[in-house]
Amino acid sequence: MKEILERINQQFNCSAHEHQPENLSWVQLDKKQLVPLLSYLKHTENFSHFVLLTAVDWIENNEFQLNYLLTNHELHQDIAIRVMIPRDEPEMITAHHLWQQIATYQREINEMYGINFPNSPRVNESFLLEGWEGIPPMRREFDTKKYSEETFFPRPRQEGKDPQTHMKQKLYPDEE
Amino acid sequence: MSEETKHNNQPENTEESNKFPKEHLQKRTVYSPDGEKIEIDPLQDYYLQDRPERRDPRYRVVEKFLNWARSESLWILGFGTGCGSIELPPLTTPRFDAFRFGIAMRPTPRQSNVFIISGYMSIKTLKRAIRSYEQMPDPKYVVALGSCTINGGMYFDSYNTINRLDKYMPVDVYIAGCMPRPEALIAGFNKLKQRIKEGRAEGANEYVQRFDEYKANQKQIIKDWNMPDYNW
Numbered sequence: 087m088k089e090i091l092e093r094i095n096q097q098f099n100c101s102a103h104e105h106q107p108e109n110l111s112w113v114q115l116d117k118k119q120l121v122p123l124l125s126y127l128k129h130t131e132n133f134s135h136f137v138l139l140t141a142v143d144w145i146e147n148n149e150f151q152l153n154y155l156l157t158n159h160e161l162h163q164d165i166a167i168r169v170m171i172p173r174d175e176p177e178m179i180t181a182h183h184l185w186q187q188i189a190t191y192q193r194e195i196n197e198m199y200g201i202n203f204p205n206s207p208r209v210n211e212s213f214l215l216e217g218w219e220g221i222p223p224m225r226r227e228f229d230t231k232k233y234s235e236e237t238f239f240p241r242p243r244q245e246g247k248d249p250q251t252h253m254k255q256k257l258y259p260d261e262e
Numbered sequence: 263m264s265e266e267t268k269h270n271n272q273p274e275n276t277e278e279s280n281k282f283p284k285e286h287l288q289k290r291t292v293y294s295p296d297g298e299k300i301e302i303d304p305l306q307d308y309y310l311q312d313r314p315e316r317r318d319p320r321y322r323v324v325e326k327f328l329n330w331a332r333s334e335s336l337w338i339l340g341f342g343t344g345c346g347s348i349e350l351p352p353l354t355t356p357r358f359d360a361f362r363f364g365i366a367m368r369p370t371p372r373q374s375n376v377f378i379i380s381g382y383m384s385i386k387t388l389k390r391a392i393r394s395y396e397q398m399p400d401p402k403y404v405v406a407l408g409s410c411t412i413n414g415g416m417y418f419d420s421y422n423t424i425n426r427l428d429k430y431m432p433v434d435v436y437i438a439g440c441m442p443r444p445e446a447l448i449a450g451f452n453k454l455k456q457r458i459k460e461g462r463a464e465g466a467n468e469y470v471q472r473f474d475e476y477k478a479n480q481k482q483i484i485k486d487w488n489m490p491d492y493n494w
C-alpha cells in the first residue's frame with residue numbers, strides 16, 4: 087500500500103497517508119483533481135469497488151466535506167478521498183461516468199445538503215424527500231426540532247402517573 | 263441524457279412513455295359483446311370523482327349481528343411501516359396464531375378492513391398510506407402501533423416523520439410501546455373487537471365527516487400532491 091500512496095503523492099501532489107484502522111488510507115485533494123485521481127485508482131491501481139460517497143457539513147469552517155471511499159479487493163485495502171468545497175458555492179464535479187452508482191449518491195447529497203453536481207443524471211429530480219421546500223434538511227443551520235414542532239402537531243405533554251411507580255404499584259403492590 | 267438512464271427501466275421523458283397511439287386517448291364509442299353502446303373517455307377517472315359519502319347502518323335491527331360478524335373477521339392489510347412491521351409476521355406463526363381470532367393478512371387494500379400503522383410514518387409513506395386507506399372498503403379500522411404513531415416516539419424531532427397519526431386519519435385503537443410485542447397486538451385486537459361490537463368503531467364515517475380537515479392536514483405536509491383527491 088505504501089508504494090501506491092507514494093505514487094499518488096507524486097502524481098497528484100498531495101499527502102496521502104495511512105491511518106487507523108490498518109487497511110484504510112486517507113487522501114485530501116483539491117476538487118479539480120478528484121476525477122483524475124478516481125480514474126487513476128480505478129484503472130491503474132485496481133481499486134475497483136466504489137463503496138460510498140458521503141458529505142459532512144463543517145459550518146464553523148464554512149465548508150462541506152465530501153468523502154469518497156474505494157476498496158481494492160486484492161490487497162484488502164481501502165482508500166478514502168476527502169474533498170473540501172466551500173459552502174458559499176456548493177458545487178462539485180460529477181464522477182458518475184466512473185461508477186454508475188455515484189449518480190444515486192449524488193442525487194441523495196444534492197437533496198440532503200443542497201450540493202449541486204452539474205450534468206449528473208436526474209440529479210435535480212426529487213428522490214428521498216418528495217417535494218421538499220426550503221433549506222436542505224441535513225445542513226446544520228436547519229433546526230429539525232423547530233421544524234417538526236411547527237409542522238407535525240406535537241402532542242402536548244400529559245401530566246400523569248410516573249410509569250415506574252405506577253407499574254410497581256400495579257404489579258407488586260405488597261413490595262416496598 | 264447520459265448512458266445511465268438507458269439502464270433505467272422507467273423511460274426518462276414523457277414523450278417516450280406516451281407510447282399509446284393518440285386515438286386511444288380520445289373519446290369514443292365502443293360496443294360491448296352483447297351490443298350495448300358505451301361511451302368512454304380514457305382520460306377520465308370514473309371512480310374517483312366524488313367525495314366519499316357517509317354510510318349509516320342500513321339494517322338497524324341486525325346491525326348488532328353484523329358488527330359481531332365484522333369483529334370476527336379482521337383482515338389486515340399487509341402494509342408495514344417502521345419497526346413494527348417486524349412484529350406482524352410472528353402473529354401468523356403457530357406461537358401466537360392470530361388466525362384463531364379471525365385475523366388474516368391480505369395483500370391488497372381492496373380485500374382488507376384493518377390497517378395497522380406499525381410505527382413511524384415518514385411523509386413519503388404517509389402519502390401511500392392515505393391512498394391505501396382510502397381504497398379500503400367500508401367499514402375500515404385503523405390500529406396504530408407503537409409510540410411513534412402516538413406522539414412521534416423517538417422521532418419526535420425528525421423533519422420527515424409525523425408526530426400524531428390521528429391528525430391524518432382516524433385511529434380506532436392505539437397500542438403503546440416501543441415496540442409492542444405480539445401479545446400486546448393481540449390485546450389491541452381484542453380491544454378493537456370490543457369497540458366494533460359496541461358499534462363505536464366508526465372511523466370511516468368520521469373520516470367522511472371531517473374530510474376537509476383531514477385533507478387540509480395531509481396537504482399541508484405532502485407538498486407534491488400528485489394523486490387524486492378521492493381514491494376510492
Ligand code: SF4
Pocket residue numbers: 344345346380381382407408409410411415416417439440441442
Ligand atoms: S415506536 Fe419504537 S419500535 Fe415502534 S416504530 Fe417507533 S421507534 Fe420503532
